[in-house]
Structure formats: C-alpha cells, structure tokens
Amino acid sequence: xxxxxxxxxxxxxxxxxxxxxxxxxxxxxxxxxxxxxxxxxxxxxxxxxxxxxxxxxxxxxxxxxxxxxxxxxxxxxxxxxxxxxxxxxxxxxxxxxxxxxxxxxxxxxxxxxxxxxxxxxxxxxxxxxxxxxxxxxxxxxxxxxxxxxxxxxxxxxxxxxxxxxxxxxxxxxxxxxxxxxxxxxxxxxxxxxxxxxxxxxxxxxxxxxxxxxxxxxxxxxxxxxxxxxxxxxxxxxxxxxxxxxxxxxxxxxxxxxxxxxxxxxxxxxxxxxxxxxxxxxxxxxxxxxxxxxxxxxxxxxxxxxxxxxxxxxxxxxxxxxxxxxxxxxxxxxxxxxxxxxxxxxxxxxxxxxxxxxxxxxxxxxxxxxxxxxxx
Amino acid sequence: xxxxxxxxxxxxxxxxxxxxxxxxxxxxxxxxxxxxxxxxxxxxxxxxxxxxxxxxxxxxxxxxxxxxxxxxxxxxxxxxxxxxxxxxxxxxxxxxxxxxxxxxxxxxxxxxxxxxxxxxxxxxxxxxxxxxxxxxxxxxxxxxxxxxxxxxxxxxxxxxxxxxxxxxxxxxxxxxxxxxxxxxxxxxxxxxxxxxxxxxxxxxxxxxxxxxxxxxxxxxxxxxxxxxxxxxxxxxxxxxxxxxxxxxxxxxxxxxxxxxxxxxxxxxxxxxxxxxxxxxxxxxxxxxxxxxxxxxxxxxxxxxxxxxxxxxxxxxxxxxxxxxxxxxxxxxxxxxxxxxxxxxxxxxxxxxxxxxxxxxxxxxxxxxxxxxxxxxxxxxxxxxxxxxxxxxxxxxxxxxxxxxxxxxxxxxxxxxxxxxxxxxxxxxxxxxxxxxxxxxxxxxxxxxxxxxxxxxx
Numbered sequence: 147x148x149x150x151x152x153x154x155x156x157x158x159x160x161x162x163x164x165x166x167x168x169x170x171x172x173x174x175x176x177x178x179x180x181x182x183x184x185x186x187x188x189x190x191x192x193x194x195x196x197x198x199x200x201x202x203x204x205x206x207x208x209x210x211x212x213x214x215x216x217x218x219x220x221x222x223x224x225x226x227x228x229x230x231x232x233x234x235x236x237x238x239x240x241x242x243x244x245x246x247x248x249x250x251x252x253x254x255x256x257x258x259x260x261x262x263x264x265x266x267x268x269x270x271x272x273x274x275x276x277x278x279x280x281x282x283x284x285x286x287x288x289x290x291x292x293x294x295x296x297x298x299x300x301x302x303x304x305x306x307x308x309x310x311x312x313x314x315x316x317x318x319x320x321x322x323x324x325x326x327x328x329x330x331x332x333x334x335x336x337x338x339x340x341x342x343x344x345x346x347x348x349x350x351x352x353x354x355x356x357x358x359x360x361x362x363x364x365x366x367x368x369x370x371x372x373x374x375x376x377x378x379x380x381x382x383x384x385x386x387x388x389x390x391x392x393x394x395x396x397x398x399x400x401x402x403x404x405x406x407x408x409x410x411x412x413x414x415x416x417x418x419x420x421x422x423x424x425x426x427x428x429x430x431x432x433x434x435x436x437x438x439x440x441x442x443x444x445x446x447x448x449x450x451x452x453x454x455x456x457x458x459x460x461x462x463x464x465x466x467x468x469x470x471x472x473x474x475x476x477x478x479x480x481x482x483x484x485x486x487x488x489x490x491x492x493x494x495x496x497x498x499x500x501x502x503x504x505x506x507x508x509x510x511x512x513x514x515x516x517x518x519x520x521x
Numbered sequence: 522x523x524x525x526x527x528x529x530x531x532x533x534x535x536x537x538x539x540x541x542x543x544x545x546x547x548x549x550x551x552x553x554x555x556x557x558x559x560x561x562x563x564x565x566x567x568x569x570x571x572x573x574x575x576x577x578x579x580x581x582x583x584x585x586x587x588x589x590x591x592x593x594x595x596x597x598x599x600x601x602x603x604x605x606x607x608x609x610x611x612x613x614x615x616x617x618x619x620x621x622x623x624x625x626x627x628x629x630x631x632x633x634x635x636x637x638x639x640x641x642x643x644x645x646x647x648x649x650x651x652x653x654x655x656x657x658x659x660x661x662x663x664x665x666x667x668x669x670x671x672x673x674x675x676x677x678x679x680x681x682x683x684x685x686x687x688x689x690x691x692x693x694x695x696x697x698x699x700x701x702x703x704x705x706x707x708x709x710x711x712x713x714x715x716x717x718x719x720x721x722x723x724x725x726x727x728x729x730x731x732x733x734x735x736x737x738x739x740x741x742x743x744x745x746x747x748x749x750x751x752x753x754x755x756x757x758x759x760x761x762x763x764x765x766x767x768x769x770x771x772x773x774x775x776x777x778x779x780x781x782x783x784x785x786x787x788x789x790x791x792x793x794x795x796x797x798x799x800x801x802x803x804x805x806x807x808x809x810x811x812x813x814x815x816x817x818x819x820x821x822x823x824x825x826x827x828x829x830x831x832x833x834x835x836x837x838x839x840x841x842x843x844x845x846x847x848x849x850x851x852x853x854x855x856x857x858x859x860x861x862x863x864x865x866x867x868x869x870x871x872x873x874x875x876x877x878x879x880x881x882x883x884x885x886x887x888x889x890x891x892x893x894x895x896x897x898x899x900x901x902x903x904x905x906x907x908x909x910x911x912x913x914x915x916x917x918x919x920x921x922x923x924x925x926x927x928x929x930x931x932x933x934x935x936x937x938x939x940x941x942x943x944x945x946x947x948x949x950x951x952x953x954x955x956x957x958x959x960x961x962x963x964x965x966x967x968x969x970x971x972x973x974x975x976x977x978x
Contacts, residue, residue, distance in 0.1 A: 244734075251727065252730070259773050362623040363626075410627045410630030410633075410634060413628075
C-alpha cells in the first residue's frame, strides 16, 4: 500500500478523527482533573443529548452547527443548574451532578424514542458513537477531501488549543489557587463557565463520531495518566495529548484485531496506559514506591546490624543477631549481603565482625538509627 | 387488584419490578447521598457491564443468576479500583470515579461488540443492560429482585444504627469500637447489589438517578435519616410503578427514562415547595425578614429625626424618611417602598398619619426605642470591648439591631455596666419591659427597667 492509498483509506480517516478527539479532550481534561471537575465533564457528555435531539427535530437534519448550538445550550444549562443546586445548599455537589444529568439524559432518550424513531439518531450511536462510519461522510474544503467529522473535530481542536494558549495564565491560576485568582481580579466563575462551554462544544463534536462514553474516557484518562507522570502543567498538557493520541491509535489496532467497537477499544487502551503509569511511573508509581520502601528497609536494617555488631564485639553470632531484631533468616540475608559486598563487615566462621571500614562508616553516619530503639 | 394480575403478566412484571427497584434504590440512595458518594453508584453501574459480558462468555447463557453474579463481581471490583487509585496515587476521587466508569464501560462495550460478532445464536439481548428494558423482565427476574431486595432491606434495617454512624460520624463510630471499615464494605456491596438488580430495568446510565433522585427529594422533606430513607423508598416505589404504568400505556415511551423523569419532577417540586428548606419557603422567610428590617428601620428613622429636632410631635415627611436611608438608586429605598412600609406600620398602629407625614404612636415609640437601644448598646460594646473607633461601628450596629434578642440586650447592658450614653454621646433608651413577660402589650413593666416619665409623644 502506498501513501496515497493510505490517506484515502478508512483507517486513515478513523485515526485522524480519533486523534483530533483525543487531543481536544485531553487538553481540556487536564483542567478538569486539576479542578476536580471530572464528573461535571462526565455529566455534560450525557446531558447534552436533549439539545442534540431537539436540534434534530427542529432542523430535521444531522447538520453539525444546530446540534452544537442545541447541545451547547443544554451543556451550559447543566453547569448552571448544578451550580445553583449546589450553591443553594440543598444538595451536595456530587448529588447535584447525580440528579441533573440523568434527568436530561432521560429527556433526550424520551424525545428520540418518541419522535425520532425512524431516523439515524440511534441512541446506541450516541453512546458509543460510530467512528467506523466517519469515512462515509466526506467534505471537500479548499480542495482537501476529508471526513466531515475530521473537519469538525479539527476546528474544535484548533479552538481548544487557542483557548488554552490565550487563557493559559487564567486557567492555571484559577485551577491551582482560586483565592489568588480572585485577588488578582480574575473571576474564577467566568473561567469556569468558559471552560465548561468549551467542554460542552468538544463533547458535542466528539459525540457524533465517538459517542458519550469515549468522550469521558478521553477527557479523564489521558489527563489523569499525565497527572501521574509530571508535576508541571505544560508537560501535563503535552503528555496528555500524546497519551490520548496513542490510546486512540492502539485502541483502533485492538478493535481491528478483535473486530469490536472502536470507541470501546480506545477507552480500554487509555485505561491500559493509565494502569501502566499507575504501576510503573518513575518515583511515584506503585512499583517504584515499593522498591524505594524495600531499599530503605534494607538500608535501615544494615545500619542497625552495624551498630549491633559494634556493641557485641568480635564475631557476633548470626542467629543471635537475627533473634535480637526478630528477623527471619531472609531478612538477615538481605541486610547482610550489601554490608559484605561493600566490605563493612566480614564473615568469621558462623559469625559476623565489623571491619575497620565499617567502624569508620558508623562514625560518619552516627548512631541515629539505633538511638530511638534503645531509648 | 384482581384485574391487575389478570390483565397482563408482562405489565405486572414491569410494574412490580420497577416498584421493588424504586423502593430499594431509594433506601440505599439515601446512604450514598449522605455519604457524598452519589456518583459512585454511577461508576458501579458502568463497571458492572463487563461483568455481565464475561459471565455470558464463560457460561454461554443469559440466565439471570450467572449474569447477576458477573455484574456483582465487576461492580465490587470497580469500587475497589476507585479505592486503590485514590489510596495509591495522587489522583483524586472524582478522577478515579471517572476513570473506572469510562474504562470499565469501554471494556464492556468491547466485549459486547465482540460477543455480538461471535457466531452464536443466543447473544442478542445483552444490550438490554445498557438502557434497560423493563419489558423483558420475566417472572423469575422478579423473584430474584424481590428476594435480593428483601435481603438488602433487612440488612439495612439490622445495621441501621451502624450505617447511620458511617454516614454522619465515621470517626466517632471507629472510636467507640464499631468496625467502620467492614461496615463501609458491607454498605458498598449492598449498593452494588442494588445497582446490579436495577440494570435490567433502567439500564447502566440511568441507574444513578434511581438511587440519588428519590433520596435527594426525600432529603428536602425529612429531618432524620430514618424518615429520609423511608420517604426515599416510597418516592422511588411510586415513581417506579407510575413510570412503568405510563410507559406501558403510551407507545414508544421507554420505562427507564419515564421513571427517571417522574422522580426528577418530584425532586423539582420538593426543592421548590418543601417546608423549611424549599425555595418558596426560604424566599418567604427572606421577605419576612426584609419587611421586618424595613419596618424597624423606619421606626428608628422617625425616632431619630424626632430626637435630633427634639420635637416628637411633628410629622415626618416621606421625603425626609426616604433621604434618611440614602439616595434612591444609590442603595437607598424607592419612594414606594418607604410608603408601603409606613402603611404597614400604620395598620399595626405603630405610626399615625398626619397631614405632612407620619408620627410615632406610643406603641411605635416603644418599638423604636427597642431598636435604637440595641443599636446604641452594640455600638458601645464595639468601642469599649473591641476598641473600634466610634466612627467604625455604625454599620455593624445597623445589622445587629435586627438580630439581637431582648435577652442579648439585657446581657449586653449588664456587661457594659448599665450605660446611658452611646459612643456618639446620644442617650441609650432604657428597657421598657421585662422580656420574660413579653406576651401582653401593656403588662410586665419590670422593676429594673424604669420607664421615662414622659413618653416620646
């Protein structure tokens, strides 16, 4: 297959749309993760449904623009309602989200199943999207022939990049320190609404190609993965975009191999990347921390042993040492091995003895490790 | 009732199933709501999907018991993953819920579409778990739901006190020796159980509403956890039954969404109308407060104008009263507002209307003195006790004069050593009546509260 064929293949279209969705969502998702508003993003991805349904009923078409308007309206309505309920003190934030979005979603399902049964506005489609069909709907703009979804999502991606670039400082300050932002004269509420409107628009654009659930996955998972890997916002944004695109590609490969839902595959592989980061992230990952913990334990036991040997004089019996600290044989071996290797102790028959080098090392380190134990 | 059972067995199944789910969901939702874990239910519902698919792949049948077990295991696993992610990394709970929800669901969709593409005969129907299809409930499903629901309710009843502790004061519970961790696990497992029995009826996405919406509505009316849980169960049950009936009667009306819209409507009504908490209620309360503040301010203004001119008989004009509160449009009241307030005072015989304006009656003087007294005592308290400069205390006193009770004021007066002048050198009106005998208008003039021999009039 040559390149020209590839660019006209459906795989290319799907990968392109998937990458656009992933990148658009990942950018905004970082701020949702940092602001602890992930679940509001989740709610938006469901509650825009009646907007889409009503736009469809009014215009009778699946054109993108009216749908974005309709869905954007319901998106903002959701954010406002959640805010009102929460602010009024009658419901907590989680409950406000939990009652608003199912109500809107139910309304959307009802409208679709009552009035739009015969059309191609399938609820399944809304939920998991049909990215596989995107290559069938081509738009030609300026001589470039691309799927319509690619144009729409490309536009949304440009919009999101612009938003994050232009409002970078505002988004950053309001995310990390709302009080400072308010003191600086930046309204956290205005930034909140701008961000949530952008999320609504992104959700709607993505909806048509990848469905509600993948949108949630793409909003949250790459951003949370990047959050595990770095502590700098710029790096987090970049990493999230890269991880999102990688999830899209590997998810497509998986779906291709298993002959299953592409959107589902992308969500699954995003989850795979998160698990990898959770387990293997440098310094903070589960494995790295377990390893660091073990090393610390060995180091501490080694020091205890050195002090014990010095107090005990010549050739302290191994078994007695282990007994002293209630160590099992394995713990003792673990503690002794590095000490022998670095020549701090030496083997004398069945016992251990401090070498002059070990003596010096102890002097340098002090007796701190044992101090609290014997006091 | 006989007609119902003979009528249509499908409808009966749907009706009973939805009602059972509503009751159990409402009760369990109350706990989730109070523990601020509303959206955990959402994640659990989504997480159950791959369990259903794997159970189907393993057993090769759609027997509800197998799928039920699969969903249960996956749901519990989902809850566990949320916990592991929050404990094991710096990812916060909302992100963890979002991750579990979307990734589990993604895996579920992968498996579902994989199953649908398998060359098997019996695979169709698993997608009823997505949106729920109450109409597919069979007699056996209803029996399972009834038994499981009853077990859940009995367990909640048995552990009610413990769950209450968990919801309100986990630390106290732990300190008096309850196994709070174990109770937490039990409550979460029960939540998963309810979610799982609800999947077939309302589906993955709307399950959260079955839990939270009736509980949120009940929260507006109830004053205790017990009554809240009972009410939530009742609301859930009624909505379930009503939604099932309506969707059976009207074509193309899916059951799950109808139930959810019913309970959402009840929630909306509750938030607006519930006594004590509702929007209307607090609006009325705020209005009553505003009206009282306006009346008290007006009485005080007339009093102070009279005091300044040392002429208690003269009528004070509307313009004068209006300007005493600042310019209209710049924080001052509108002319109509002042006039309305004055009319209200006239009705309660606190002021009387003369040609050029209003004048305080004997009753009015008494009320006005009470307000002025609170105001000036508070000013004095601020300057003496908090060392605030005397030009900084007026605004605070403007607010406090409407909130201090008569007892507060007596206490304040005692603390300050029965002063007679405020920081600005104006007299503090002494107490007229014993606040303990506040019932009758003319009784109980206490010995410690001398009456000035000449009234203001």
